[in-house]
Amino acid sequence: MEQVSQHADPHYDQEANKLGMWLFIFTELLLFGGLFIVYSIYRFLNPEAFQLGAHELNPTIGAINTIILLVSSMTIAMSTSSLQKKNKGLTVLLLEITIMLALVFLINKYFEWGVKFDHGIWPGSEHLINDMSRGEILFFGLYFVMTGLHALHIIVGMIIIIVALKRVQNGTVNENRSSLLDNAGLYWHLVDLIWIFLFPLFYLIH
Amino acid sequence: MQTATQIPHDVNYLDYKGKYKGIFGWIFSTDHKRIALLYMYSMMVMFVVGVALGLAMKLELIAPGQTIMGPQTYNSVFTVHGVIMIFMIVIPGLPAVFGNFMLPIMIGAKDVAFPKVNLLSWYFYVAGALLVIASVLFGNGTPDTGWTFYAPYSFKSGTNLLPAIFGAFILGFSSILTGLNFIVTIHRMRAPGMTWFKMPLFPWSLYGTAWIQLLATPVVGITLVLVALERIFGIGVFDPALGGDPVLYQHLFWIYSHPAVYVMILPAMGAISEIIPTFSQKHIFGYRAIIASTLAIAFVGYFVWGHHMFTSGMSGTAQYTFSVLTFLVAIPSAIKVFNWISTMHKGSINPEIPFLWAVSFIFVFMIGGFSGLVLGALATNVYVHDTAFVVAHFHFIVFGGVGFSFFGAIHYWFPKMFGRMYDKVWAKVGWAFFTVGFLTLYSPMFYLGMIGMPRRYYDYLPEFHAANILSSLGSWVMTFGLLIVVINLFRSAKNGAIAEINPWHGKTLEWTVASPPPVENFEEIPVYGEKDGPYEY
Ligand code: HEM
Ligand SMILES: [Cu+2]
Numbered sequence: 001m002e003q004v005s006q007h008a009d010p011h012y013d014q015e016a017n018k019l020g021m022w023l024f025i026f027t028e029l030l031l032f033g034g035l036f037i038v039y040s041i042y043r044f045l046n047p048e049a050f051q052l053g054a055h056e057l058n059p060t061i062g063a064i065n066t067i068i069l070l071v072s073s074m075t076i077a078m079s080t081s082s083l084q085k086k087n088k089g090l091t092v093l094l095l096e097i098t099i100m101l102a103l104v105f106l107i108n109k110y111f112e113w114g115v116k117f118d119h120g121i122w123p124g125s126e127h128l129i130n131d132m133s134r135g136e137i138l139f140f141g142l143y144f145v146m147t148g149l150h151a152l153h154i155i156v157g158m159i160i161i162i163v164a165l166k167r168v169q170n171g172t173v174n175e176n177r178s179s180l181l182d183n184a185g186l187y188w189h190l191v192d193l194i195w196i197f198l199f200p201l202f203y204l205i206h
Numbered sequence: 207m208q209t210a211t212q213i214p215h216d217v218n219y220l221d222y223k224g225k226y227k228g229i230f231g232w233i234f235s236t237d238h239k240r241i242a243l244l245y246m247y248s249m250m251v252m253f254v255v256g257v258a259l260g261l262a263m264k265l266e267l268i269a270p271g272q273t274i275m276g277p278q279t280y281n282s283v284f285t286v287h288g289v290i291m292i293f294m295i296v297i298p299g300l301p302a303v304f305g306n307f308m309l310p311i312m313i314g315a316k317d318v319a320f321p322k323v324n325l326l327s328w329y330f331y332v333a334g335a336l337l338v339i340a341s342v343l344f345g346n347g348t349p350d351t352g353w354t355f356y357a358p359y360s361f362k363s364g365t366n367l368l369p370a371i372f373g374a375f376i377l378g379f380s381s382i383l384t385g386l387n388f389i390v391t392i393h394r395m396r397a398p399g400m401t402w403f404k405m406p407l408f409p410w411s412l413y414g415t416a417w418i419q420l421l422a423t424p425v426v427g428i429t430l431v432l433v434a435l436e437r438i439f440g441i442g443v444f445d446p447a448l449g450g451d452p453v454l455y456q457h458l459f460w461i462y463s464h465p466a467v468y469v470m471i472l473p474a475m476g477a478i479s480e481i482i483p484t485f486s487q488k489h490i491f492g493y494r495a496i497i498a499s500t501l502a503i504a505f506v507g508y509f510v511w512g513h514h515m516f517t518s519g520m521s522g523t524a525q526y527t528f529s530v531l532t533f534l535v536a537i538p539s540a541i542k543v544f545n546w547i548s549t550m551h552k553g554s555i556n557p558e559i560p561f562l563w564a565v566s567f568i569f570v571f572m573i574g575g576f577s578g579l580v581l582g583a584l585a586t587n588v589y590v591h592d593t594a595f596v597v598a599h600f601h602f603i604v605f606g607g608v609g610f611s612f613f614g615a616i617h618y619w620f621p622k623m624f625g626r627m628y629d630k631v632w633a634k635v636g637w638a639f640f641t642v643g644f645l646t647l648y649s650p651m652f653y654l655g656m657i658g659m660p661r662r663y664y665d666y667l668p669e670f671h672a673a674n675i676l677s678s679l680g681s682w683v684m685t686f687g688l689l690i691v692v693i694n695l696f697r698s699a700k701n702g703a704i705a706e707i708n709p710w711h712g713k714t715l716e717w718t719v720a721s722p723p724p725v726e727n728f729e730e731i732p733v734y735g736e737k738d739g740p741y742e743y
Binding site for chain 2: 042134
């Protein structure tokens, strides 16, 4: 492995920051990994019920949200490269677009969950427990847990991006010290990636 | 920005006056050495509570029938005892205290890679501890599930479990941050010339540990979240009434919690690997074999979790596989013992206090390890599972292993950390009482388990009485020894004789800096040459 390079500023080590973020991403993957294991076991045990459950979900909204997240991943990636090109104005604009897209994702999610609630479906609801099979109870239990936890990650990601945005504006994040923005980008790709798995598992497999 | 030039080099970290005064100079400090002491003091507070609860259980068990508490209280006492001891003492244990303090110095760095994250991890630790305490003080009833939070009882029990579960979750997060910090520190901040295979063994063990912390803790994190959601909403994943499977909970729990036992023991082994060569004044035997066995333990440790569930219902194939893998994981542990003994062979042994703790560590660790083989074999496991035998096994390893190593480490590094030497006579007396008490306390439990005494009951049949009396007596002797050790250290930290820079003639880098170390450890980052190494005696 490489050795420490003696930086002018001893407290800034871009490589270390990147490594730290990757390690953190591993832990996030394992966190969701636990949930994916639970999902696959119960899907294996209740294939029909999981199909029935999937029919309740609206693949169009899911697809729209997928596209929104993919585009937001692109805009944040573009913002990191425009920072390297010292185009601060464009960086800020791209980050603002990313935040807007995340917000739209959450609003969609809000309406999606709202429709489920209107149909009397939420974890532990009477309709779910009395009228549906055990497999469906598990399907919707996992649906709410996994998409809910994912939405929580969207919110955390938005906060990180807002902080990065402010730092870009006041110049503490710049082309020479870009770790915070790079890491925000990495985190955002992770959030995106998890959704890429959630979408087919819940909406598409029939 | 350029703080490096402003901090004078002749001020040690204890006397240093930074931006904040008094206590704030500590709880806002990002100095790895101060954070280490913060961890040590907060762990000590929790340890006192844990020990008191342990003593209470032993007092209850001194005679059959109800002695000082009823069944429900007993259930709560072993639960809180377990949660404190596992999540707040032995898991953070050596990494948070000695890892934080010594790792940067031993690899020739000025601090860890992310000092602020380091402080944050301590805040998480305190938050998690407070949540667990809240679950005891508030709500209707103290948690009574055992530290394992097994489903379905963990969402059926009417006690105040939610804060405890979230507390354990947050403590896990604290542990992840520590591990992440150490990995990056070791990758990026080793002194020039210190290649991987010139790194001392304690940092190596922290490295293996850190990977386990990072890769196993999230799994238990999500599992605990699921239990909490099960309690709040009834999502069904572990509830048989809703189609879920409680055995799945056990799998997910032990996928973390078996590797977690290596989070506890690997740094303990690492500290022993520092102490033994220093007090034998000899190069450690099989340096690379010790590293390889550390990594092997970390790796194989992931695949043995099923040995906690032989009686929970799993296929014969799974049972055999887990049993064989469990036996495999004993091999690297044995390699280490072999290396330690061979290091002592023909060394010039200096039987100081840390060495005594290290030798008794090897002794109790071997008993614990052998009893682990009894538990890992299918036939005998079914016979002694969930008996006092298991309690003896894990106390020999977790308390015997981690505890003895912790005390060895504190007596080894104390002069460096505080710049003063402790009273060696009292230290020896304390060690003797502790060791004798420990063996008297836990050895009878092997026997009790063999003749059928189950664990986690406040009562027992009359034929178990004699051995239980002996065990309870042992708990008092051990606590007496513990008190002597702790009081001696406390008094010496203030009034002990001034310590030299290198009282034990060690060769690792921490013995080259002043005692106590200056704020930024090294005025100039040391450079390792061709011939330098951590154990060149
Ligand atoms: C030679 C190595 C080891 C072997 C073969 C081994 C084997 C086992 C087995 C089979 C059990 C399950 C017993 C049962 O419940 O039926 C067990 C329990 C346990 N072991 Fe080990 N073990 C070893 C080392 C360790 C180490 C190094 C630690 C900790 C530092 C440890 C801590 C524990 C704990 C805490 C439990 C009890 C958990 C509970 O049910 O509350 N063991 N061990
Ligand atoms: Cu185990």
